[in-house]
Amino acid sequence: MHKRAVFQSLTRRLDGFTRGLGLDELTVRTMVETVVADMPDQSDEERLTEALRRMNVASA
Secondary structure, three states: OOHHHHHHHHHHHHHHHHHHHOOOHHHHHHHHHHHHHHOOOOOHHHHHHHHHHHHHHHHO
């Protein structure tokens, strides 16, 4: 899957979670872009898990 499509898919899936954490759009966008770039060979589920982990850390 193309990086842009992966980014859009992850962003959509994380939408409610990010609002619940109170993270701003720029922070979420940066985290998701970094996860997609750092994990090119991992599955969407692995990238999603990593993005969630990073968001939890950022919101703490």
